[in-house]
Amino acid sequence: MKKIFLNFIVIVVLSSCIVTTKAQLYLKAFTGYSFCSYPITYAIFQETINNSVSAKSFKYKPGNGLQIGLVGGYDINSTIGVEISANFIVPHTQKGQYQFSKDFVGRVTAFDLQSINKVYNFSSMLVYTIPCKKKANIYIKAGPNFLLHDTKLNNTITEYDKDNKIIETIEAEKTIKGKINIGFQGAIGVCFKQTKRVSFFSEFNIINSNYLYKNYTYTEGNYNKSEDISERIIYNSLAFNVGVKYNLTGSK
Amino acid sequence: MKFKHLLHIVLLLVCASASAQKCYIKPSIRYNGTLALQPSPVFFQLTIPVGRGNYFYIYPTGNISLAKGGQYGLSVGKEVYKGLGLELSVAYFSNSYTHSNDIASRNSTGNVQQLITDWHFKSVNLYPTIFLNKDYGKSNYIGKFSTVVGYSCLLNSETYSNYSETYTLKPRISLGYAFGFEYNYQISKQFSLVGECGIETYTYTPRKGNLKSIISRGESVSLDNIDTQKKEIDYVSEIKDYENTQDKPLQRFKESIVINQYFMSLGCKINLK
Numbered sequence: 132m133k134k135i136f137l138n139f140i141v142i143v144v145l146s147s148c149i150v151t152t153k154a155q156l157y158l159k160a161f162t163g164y165s166f167c168s169y170p171i172t173y174a175i176f177q178e179t180i181n182n183s184v185s186a187k188s189f190k191y192k193p194g195n196g197l198q199i200g201l202v203g204g205y206d207i208n209s210t211i212g213v214e215i216s217a218n219f220i221v222p223h224t225q226k227g228q229y230q231f232s233k234d235f236v237g238r239v240t241a242f243d244l245q246s247i248n249k250v251y252n253f254s255s256m257l258v259y260t261i262p263c264k265k266k267a268n269i270y271i272k273a274g275p276n277f278l279l280h281d282t283k284l285n286n287t288i289t290e291y292d293k294d295n296k297i298i299e300t301i302e303a304e305k306t307i308k309g310k311i312n313i314g315f316q317g318a319i320g321v322c323f324k325q326t327k328r329v330s331f332f333s334e335f336n337i338i339n340s341n342y343l344y345k346n347y348t349y350t351e352g353n354y355n356k357s358e359d360i361s362e363r364i365i366y367n368s369l370a371f372n373v374g375v376k377y378n379l380t381g382s383k
Numbered sequence: 384m385k386f387k388h389l390l391h392i393v394l395l396l397v398c399a400s401a402s403a404q405k406c407y408i409k410p411s412i413r414y415n416g417t418l419a420l421q422p423s424p425v426f427f428q429l430t431i432p433v434g435r436g437n438y439f440y441i442y443p444t445g446n447i448s449l450a451k452g453g454q455y456g457l458s459v460g461k462e463v464y465k466g467l468g469l470e471l472s473v474a475y476f477s478n479s480y481t482h483s484n485d486i487a488s489r490n491s492t493g494n495v496q497q498l499i500t501d502w503h504f505k506s507v508n509l510y511p512t513i514f515l516n517k518d519y520g521k522s523n524y525i526g527k528f529s530t531v532v533g534y535s536c537l538l539n540s541e542t543y544s545n546y547s548e549t550y551t552l553k554p555r556i557s558l559g560y561a562f563g564f565e566y567n568y569q570i571s572k573q574f575s576l577v578g579e580c581g582i583e584t585y586t587y588t589p590r591k592g593n594l595k596s597i598i599s600r601g602e603s604v605s606l607d608n609i610d611t612q613k614k615e616i617d618y619v620s621e622i623k624d625y626e627n628t629q630d631k632p633l634q635r636f637k638e639s640i641v642i643n644q645y646f647m648s649l650g651c652k653i654n655l656k
Binding site for chain 1: 418419420421446464465466467513515516517524526527528559560562564582584586620621622623624625626627628634636639641643
């Protein structure tokens with residue numbers, strides 16, 4: 132996964148640098164925060180005590196987290212351009228806990244849950260720019276998105292006796308992986324020109340994908356199970372990014 | 384009825400703002416297609432009475448989408464700067480979808496019966512939009528980004544054998560975004576033909592559900608003697624010390640309907656003087 136991502140970044144940089152004589156080539160670096168708009172439930176705990184019910188669900192958010200990316204672009208004319216981009220979401224850990232009440236002999240079972248999400252995005256987009264003021268441009272862009280995502284779910288089950296001493300601890304790990312999926316990516320943003328070569332930009336970026344998990348691995352102590360699956364999730368994210376744009380020749 | 388009133392009010396507002404300024408109005412008709420499926424949400428479990436005070440519960444499984452269907456809209460917009468404009472649209476979308484699951488019969492005789500789940504989704508959506516446009520002769524190309532503010536509701540019924548229950552899920556604001564490209568062909572100074580395509584996403588998460596009807600063996604069952612726990616459902620993030628009594632609304636985890644759709648629309652643009 133990392134290899135693909137690094138190769139893609141190299142392609143972005145090289146393709147932008149090869150023809151530096153062209154006035155319209157540029158590079159962009161950005162960072163921002165991405166919000167997942169469809170969390171996935173992975174555990175539900177429920178208990179009944181004296182006819183009183185308590186329940187809690189735990190969810191993971193596949194598109195949530197800080198993201199960092201690189202873009203290579205080419206302006207065909209003053210309004211139309213093309214861009215290819217690569218970015219990843221810094222592996223984001225979400226934690227949850229649930230402790231059941233004492234059972235009839237005073238034992239307690241506690242769950243510690245952790246999810247770690249990795250997301251790599253690649254995209255090629257058509258960019259449409261309108262110069263609004265002398266130093267500011269508004270642009271809109273859209274195109275196919277290529278998404279690679281996996282999730283690791285760690286679960287620690289600890290059983291305590293009536294004196295609060297640990298009887299047993301079980302650690303389980305579940306990994307769900309997919310291959311590259313094609314979705315849609317679009318953005319709208321504003322770019323502020325600072326010098327001939329340097330501009331700053333901020334944008335809203337959306338990704339829509341029906342991501343397909345292909346493989347599932349479960350490990351608990353010495354027990355190991357791996358199987359092929361076909362499970363789709365909705366991967367919708369909305370990100371706010373800020374970054375810097377560097378024109379390779381500075382004439383634009 | 385509530386939906387119709389809301390639609391009328393919003394339409395009036397849109398028309399009033401159109402007549403107040405130098406702008407355009409754009410009626411359109413749109414086809415929405417499915418972009419992504421979601422696991423079927425379980426807003427309630429069908430309770431099948433099996434005699435002697437016993438019940439068994441079934442619910443839908445599998446993937447569904449309520450995104451497909453026709454949509455009707457009216458937009459009002461204005462170019463506020465050369466190439467940059469703002470638009471406000473109002474649209475009505477409704478969709479009916481039937482989903483079926485094979486259920487092995489309870490007494491294990493090997494018979495397979497079906498659980499039929501019907502979804503009737505309705506939404507009145509407002510689209511505040513920013514657009515960028517470029518003219519080439521009679522052609523005008525527009526890229527647009529909208530936020531979606533919907534007022535949505537859902538009717539959900541489940542039928543097994545000759546027994547069915549229907550719940551109304553209360554209207555609630557749904558939020559999302561849309562991305563689209565529009566092509567205008569100018570017929571005259573006042574009139575253009577419009578084609579548009581794009582994608583749209585919004586999420587409806589009900590907080591309350593009410594039992595609307597029970598039909599058993601073809602006959603409607605009176606709801607007067609039904610417990611509150613059966614008649615009302617509260618959808619919550621966490622269930623905390625819920626007293627399991629018949630006179631309180633049932634608590635379930637909240638779930639969402641995600642409308643994830645691509646769209647193609649046709650319309651006309653009338654420039655107002």
